[in-house]
Amino acid sequence: MPSKKSPNPIDIHVGSRVRLRRMMLGMSQEKLGEHLGITFQQIQKYEKGTNRIGASRLQHIATVLKVPVAFFFEDAPGTPEEAAKGFEEGKPATYVVDFLSSSEGLALNKAFVQIKDAKVRKRIVDLVKSLADDEPVS
Template identity: 40%
Template sequence: MSLDPVDQHIGARLRAFRLQRNLSLQAVGQGLGVTYQQIRKYESGSNRVSASTLYRLAEFFGIDPCAFFEGLPGVGPSDSAWEGDPSMRAVLTRIPDPDLRHHLAALLRALELRDQSEDVPKPVQS
């Protein structure tokens, strides 16, 4: 059985959030009312995370549920060129407040677009 890339991505994000907070599999499992084995299966992508469990995980970590999807093609700030910069991505993922993170990402995108538009030559007025 091959694993779905989206399930693997969500599992990797779950693992990253857990490790950023220095939490064990057991601690996250207890917070959700499931076994540590189940959390491990979520992290590996071998078991899919249901929408309700994803919501509870987001509440547990104090993040926006959309954070689990960031980095997938066509989702959120990953569409921007600066998102490819690992140091910028590391900075953004450390911001625990999802609203602040979202607004900062939007500001960075707006600044990037402004810089790109300044590179375009202005038409000459006759």
């Protein structure tokens, strides 16, 4: 019996962007599923990239999440934008998506963007950097 094929990197990326946007809106997998007429388990599979999202379904997801379809492909592996980066250091989009996909990252981001004073925001960034420097390396 052949082994199950691993998910395509584009499907994983698109799924992670669906999850990111859903979490930014504070929407549950169940609620997104209700809007689309599918189960939250199907949403989980889409977000992990284990199930590919068809074009019409992706358009519907974009409408529900209030973003253009192109949002899901930003910084996707193999795109011309990514190829143009060449040998740049790391992939910043990956850690940003990971950070914003966590409940702590999302909460921190929502609170941070509500701070109007640029000096205060800079001091918070400086504080977080100093705290990160104090962390022992495991």
